[in-house]
Amino acid sequence: MTKEFWTVQEVIRFYEIDETFVHDLMEEGILCPTCHEHPSDKVFAQEELEKVRIAKVLVEDMGVNLAGVDVILGMRRQMAEMRRQFDDILEALAHDLQETLKKSP
Numbered sequence: 001m002t003k004e005f006w007t008v009q010e011v012i013r014f015y016e017i018d019e020t021f022v023h024d025l026m027e028e029g030i031l032c033p034t035c036h037e038h039p040s041d042k043v044f045a046q047e048e049l050e051k052v053r054i055a056k057v058l059v060e061d062m063g064v065n066l067a068g069v070d071v072i073l074g075m076r077r078q079m080a081e082m083r084r085q086f087d088d089i090l091e092a093l094a095h096d097l098q099e100t101l102k103k104s105p
Helices: 009-014 019-027 046-063 066-103
Strands: 006-007 042-043
Touching: 006 009, 009 019, 009 042, 009 046, 019 046, 019 066, 042 046, 046 066
Parallel strands: none
Antiparallel strands: 006 042
16 A cells, blocks of 8 residues: 555445445544545545554454544554653663763773
């Protein structure tokens, strides 16, 4: 998937989902379209497609409702942010350790 933006119809065809499912995701605030030239031209950026994929698995395979999907996606975002923060801390510690080792005889 190298396209930058995807139309609603392309998302529906690619993920083999119902149009109602996409609209439900938008109503719940889970999926946020980008409006281009006209407000009615709703397209989805690449990061939104990952939300559709995860939502489809959660709903169809695991029986999670849309409120649960929203919570899970929120937790997933928080975990990714914590991972980035942890990586930053480790990088700073490694840098400090290297500087300390350079200074010691």
